Amino acid sequence: MLMRTLAGKLTLLWALLSALLLVSAGMLAAFSRGSLLFPALLALSWGAALCVGYLASRRLTALLAPLAAELGPAESAADAPLPCDELSRLAGAVRSHLARLARAQAELHQVSAILDSLPVPIFYRDLAGRYLGVNRAYESYLGRERAALIGRSVFEVFPPEIAKIYYRADRELQLVGGVQQYENRIVHADGSSREVIFYKASFLDRTGELAGVVGTLLDITDRKRMEALLAEQKEFSENLVQNLAVPAFVLNQRHEVIIWNRACEELTGLAADQVIGTRRQWSGFNLEENPTPADLVLDGDYREADNRYNPLWFRSTLIPGGMHGEGWGRNRYGLDGYLLFSSAPVKNGSGEVIAAIQTVEEITARKRSEDRLRTLSLAVEQSPSIVVITDTAGTIEYVNRKFVEVTGYSSAEAVGQNPRLLKSGSTPDELYQELWGAVTSGQEWRGEFQNKKKNGELYRELAMVAPILDDRGVISHFIALKEDVTERRALEEALRHAQKMESLGTLTGGVAHDFNNILTAIIGYANLIQMNSGEGDLNAKFSAQVVASAEKAAVLTRGLLAYSKNQAMHPSHLDLNDIAQRVDRLLSRVLGEGITVSTTLAPEPLRLFADSAHLEQVLMNLAVNARDAMPGGGTLTIRTEELQLEADFVRQHGYGRRGRFALLSVSDTGVGLDQATRERIFEPFFTTHGLGGRPGLGLSIVHGIVEQHKGFIEVESAPGQGSSFRIYLPLTQPVVPRLVQAAPQSAGGGKTVLLVEDNPEVRAIVGEVLRGEKYQVLEAGDSEEGLRRFARFSGEVNLLLVDVIMPGKGGLDLYREIRMLDPRVRALFMSGYSEEYIRSQGMFTKEVNFISKPLTPSDLLSRVRDVLDAA
Structure with a gap:
């Protein structure tokens, strides 16, 4: 004032x-x-x-x-006014005040400079809301100069709605005091607004009175935008996980569930509020607590997965730090399901793992389908049949392991090729046309090919080819199921041949049996004529000729029996090399000039249990056949060796058995045999010599003798390439033969023989021969009559001489019944069949006395004496 x-x-x-x-x-x-x-x-x-x-x-x-x-007084004596000099005193006071004012202004300037140097916007206003001052940062931030602000109120600077908020905040701070912080907008000079945080405090004057407010602000527009973006992203992520069709959950760093989406609720039956905030994420997939892949990802413990769960759980090759897994699980309802897991880490900006997300997909139906498909694929791959799949053009797309094994072509060599690579040229083209027409019209085709392997070997295939239809019923592929039937066809052929030979053997055996009965009568009566004729009698001469012819006929019947394996065999332990050497010495006279014989024997003895005469006959028959096959001369090679036959041989040839065998090979360099001849070569009476030649029993006899010795024979031949016969005979250990002293012969007088024979001629001649040696003979035409005759003369019969095979009851059954009546009675069995054949039919189960027809009187009487003397 x-x-x-x-x-x-x-x-x-x-x-x-x-x-x-x-x-x-x-x-x-x-x-x-x-x-x-x-x-x-x-x-x-x-x-x-x-x-x-x-x-x-x-x-x-x-x-x-x-x-x-x-x-106030002057600050120095020089400034002091003169006494009573008011003007001087006033001037001194003014100078002192101005000096203080200058210092204050300097301080104020320094403070203002400091405030201007700060990058933070600063302002201060009086109690009425008028600006007292701002720093340069505030000027720059607001876009207004300081002069345009100082002395003006907030209502003059900002829009009314903003100014009201500032004013009310200032008034509140003036009333309450302290420090104030709040968020709001601030409007720039260009009209744009920014989000800020105000930090304000009240200040006092020198007297301690409230003078106004001072404040600063922090622009948080970018932060708010980032927070909004992050919140939006978080909401989007949560919504994304929640709305995934695939079950998923998220774990935080503490292994607590923070998201459990709706699909996961549906899969596990667990509501989100039952698991969120807990560590029971495992409970949806297991009955017992086990770490999930998400837990292992959080811990970074891949060794646990490798050691405990490998190979079902494995690290991801696409997601660093991620993991995949699969396996059977059981939910809380006890239901099994096959689950597919995928887990990935969630990282912050610094690369730290802050969470882990895991998806779970139930693929039980797919897994079971895959297992069925895998089983089917393995079954096809490991099938014992050949499987070939082609496209509709016939290009091979798949072959299985059996195809590779049979054909010799690898899968890589076959795929992309046409099945024609197996063609041998032996299958008619019409057959392929028939096949293609059938399968392209949607039908299946069955047939047989003769194909060729990679190594050129031919083989037979039984094939079934059918179209494969897609979901629309359109042909998409063709499938061929094939079987190598080469061995089967060989076995079938061998079986057919064996059955034919068996039938022929049965026929020839039956013929020989009946013929032997006839020969027995012829030889017997001829011998009786000789015995009752005087020296020089023509009857004796004629009967001798009859006997000689009958003996030739007997040789023929023995050949028939040999073929039918009914010939009597007298085996002993012998060395095959010895047989070969003996025959070799005879062959030079048999074969004649122009044929060279080369014999190679095994270095060690080849021990057989065989009939020496039969084996010699085998060698002689083969040698004679070889001679006939070399009319212009050649070489006959005989070789013996030891072989060990294995299962491969049996599988390949369709006959034989495993074990140690002696191999007897007889080869020639003759004209050879075609296939048709080879197929019939062992049939009786089959000959290549035409009418008037040999009867065709040579090789059939060889075949019968070999089989009687439990061996087998094979032939290799082709026209112009000679022939080779290989005979396999089982080896055995040598046995030292026992020496048996011959029993002294005794006359037959006083002995009674019951003769039972269904053939009247044989019965008559045998009876005459026995009576000629003073035997009492009781005759019967069949077993029933023989049993009655024995019962009538009970206690008188010393020997039962009986035919083995008769209509009705056979001789063996008759003997059993008689033994029940009198166990002391001896029996001598006779038959037109060999003893081996009788035994093969199961008629003889133990040693019996046996004599083969045709019977000569001397052989018969000798055998009867032997049996009676042994009693």
């Missing part, structure tokens, strides 16, 4: 002085310097001015005295 009063008075005085000076100046100007009044007027003017100045100084002194007192 004082300052305003003083200012007013000074203004007034200054105005008066000015006016006075101006008036004096005017007056003086009106007179020229040469005027006589000019000095007087000049003196008068200065006098008036001095008078007025004095009066004014006295008035100013009165007015400045209080001001001097208010400003």
